[in-house]
Amino acid sequence: MNPIEIFKAFIEGIVLIASPCILPVLPLVLATSSDGGKKRPFGIIAGFVLAFSLFALASRTLVEALHIDPNTIKTVSLWLLLLFGLVLLSEKLSDIFSRLTRGAANIGNKAGQAQKDGFFSGMGIGALIGLVWTPCAGPILAVVLVEVIRQKTNLDAVAVIFSFAVGAGLPMLAIALVGRSLLTRYPFFTRHTETLRRALGVIIILSVGYIAFSAQVDSFFSSAVPRQTVAANAPALHLEKPLARPYPAPAFAGLKDWINSKPLTMAGLKGKVVLVDFWTYSCINCVRTLPYLNDWYKKYHDRGFVIVGVHSPEFGFEKDPANVRAAVAARHIAYPVALDNDLETWENFNNEYWPAHYLISSEGKVVYTHFGEGDDDITENNIRYLLGLKSAAKTEVADKQTFSPDQTPETYLGYARAEGYTGAPDLQHDLSVHYTPASSVPQDGWTLQGQWHVGPQRDTAMAAGAGLRLNFTAKDVYLVMGSADGSPLQVEVKLNGAPASGKDLHNGAITVTRHTIYHVISQKAAKNGLLEITTPKPGLEVYSFTFGS
Numbered sequence: 001m002n003p004i005e006i007f008k009a010f011i012e013g014i015v016l017i018a019s020p021c022i023l024p025v026l027p028l029v030l031a032t033s034s035d036g037g038k039k040r041p042f043g044i045i046a047g048f049v050l051a052f053s054l055f056a057l058a059s060r061t062l063v064e065a066l067h068i069d070p071n072t073i074k075t076v077s078l079w080l081l082l083l084f085g086l087v088l089l090s091e092k093l094s095d096i097f098s099r100l101t102r103g104a105a106n107i108g109n110k111a112g113q114a115q116k117d118g119f120f121s122g123m124g125i126g127a128l129i130g131l132v133w134t135p136c137a138g139p140i141l142a143v144v145l146v147e148v149i150r151q152k153t154n155l156d157a158v159a160v161i162f163s164f165a166v167g168a169g170l171p172m173l174a175i176a177l178v179g180r181s182l183l184t185r186y187p188f189f190t191r192h193t194e195t196l197r198r199a200l201g202v203i204i205i206l207s208v209g210y211i212a213f214s215a216q217v218d219s220f221f222s223s224a225v226p227r228q229t230v231a232a233n234a235p236a237l238h239l240e241k242p243l244a245r246p247y248p249a250p251a252f253a254g255l256k257d258w259i260n261s262k263p264l265t266m267a268g269l270k271g272k273v274v275l276v277d278f279w280t281y282s283c284i285n286c287v288r289t290l291p292y293l294n295d296w297y298k299k300y301h302d303r304g305f306v307i308v309g310v311h312s313p314e315f316g317f318e319k320d321p322a323n324v325r326a327a328v329a330a331r332h333i334a335y336p337v338a339l340d341n342d343l344e345t346w347e348n349f350n351n352e353y354w355p356a357h358y359l360i361s362s363e364g365k366v367v368y369t370h371f372g373e374g375d376d377d378i379t380e381n382n383i384r385y386l387l388g389l390k391s392a393a394k395t396e397v398a399d400k401q402t403f404s405p406d407q408t409p410e411t412y413l414g415y416a417r418a419e420g421y422t423g424a425p426d427l428q429h430d431l432s433v434h435y436t437p438a439s440s441v442p443q444d445g446w447t448l449q450g451q452w453h454v455g456p457q458r459d460t461a462m463a464a465g466a467g468l469r470l471n472f473t474a475k476d477v478y479l480v481m482g483s484a485d486g487s488p489l490q491v492e493v494k495l496n497g498a499p500a501s502g503k504d505l506h507n508g509a510i511t512v513t514r515h516t517i518y519h520v521i522s523q524k525a526a527k528n529g530l531l532e533i534t535t536p537k538p539g540l541e542v543y544s545f546t547f548g549s
Helices: 003-018 025-033 040-066 070-089 091-104 106-112 119-136 138-143 154-185 187-191 193-213 284-303 321-330 344-348 376-386
Strands: 257-259 273-279 305-311 337-339 356-360 365-371 432-437 446-454 459-461 467-483 489-495 509-512 516-534 540-548
Touching: 003 154, 040 119, 040 154, 257 321, 273 284, 273 376, 284 305, 284 376, 284 540, 321 337, 321 516, 356 376, 365 376, 467 509, 509 516
Parallel strands: 273 305, 305 337
Antiparallel strands: 257 337, 273 356, 356 365, 432 446, 446 459, 446 467, 459 540, 467 516, 467 540, 489 509, 489 516
16 A cells, blocks of 8 residues: 555645535535534534545446446536535425434434434435535546556555545535634524525535536536537537646656657647547557547648557556557557557656547647547547638548447456456466366356466466356457467357357457457347357466457
């Protein structure tokens, strides 16, 4: 556990008090702290910290598993905050709300014999505040989730997020205590509690409106209505979804190997419109964005547009320049690609995602960002605007990727991030062990058969006949794998006991040589199935499954 990361998260939580997303919460904390005993504010903040920490940890898994649009979550959270504001405006609604929170805390109150101080009822209210506020923390909360990228343990994740929550809660507690003291000291406030409560409700509603419609936050209510794409030949007169505060593009650092170009610098690119794309070649989400990048580079390079693909590896084999060169050639990438093997440029950009796009103006400022797949029409429109083109263009490349609501989430096989394993024995770290597969593999679960060596990032077959089974739900299945010594391995792939079909398969088998991502299952529609792979000899290395629909 890294104490520096934990302290950093704590400071980021404290700094959050200056963020616009905190505005609707502070009046709510003040309003709910004014009632009850002296311990109630402490209960509110304790409930906030616990609920926020638990929800932040659980929501990451839930969003990935269900492929929920984060904008939808943000929208719901703001509507709930708006509802809280309306509750404070209405005496009748406030009474109902108080009865509900009091009733929810009865068990805790009786157990602690603390009915008069309101600590447990405060925890109930604080938990509600934490649940509603979590999605609003969006961009700042993403900073403390960096342990996912850096392969931290679950204990690290809990410590960092809890530290962040405590940092966010302390200023709220101070404000609640000061506010309560003022209410006690000055009778004027006591005599006008109804007016004060309504004023706080108005502040919450105005704050929600500010967040929803301010350029500082990316259209929180946009997911409440159908999103319109940019029509062909429509005027491109402004940046869509721009950053509220453009900032100077960070410098490239640690990029020792370049493909398709001599080494470039951010200073040397000034005067050009630049798209920095953070990617890694065995990431299927990155691979699916490459046709768009190739299309944009082909159309706009002669007009002063430059793409720099910053290859930031997730697995050790992705640091090999030969592997990256082979991937660049296979994907027909013509723009400059640089190897960020030590993640120095990744760190300079404070990046968190694969893929990630940073669009930089000719003045050298980052004006637009996009993380993950999607919004390709918006990105292209912004490229055209920065190039001085006066009309939008329709992007025509590969089909859009869709997702099944019950699609299996990304599944890592190395013990550092392994989830869903079943069988005997439990995964043995850094040891060569004979595994007995589970007789029944649960949904989204996997099991090993035969002799395997399980390392932090990969599982390596140590004997002929070693196998792996996965119970999945998806249309397409991708598996990152390679041959330990580079010699070809004819791996057998079955789906529900019959030879499987996939882009990289021939007669139910796949030839594995270099380390990359392989398309092992292709179905007409997303559905459940049991995938089995078996290797005829030792040396097969498997890293992770990803899925598509």
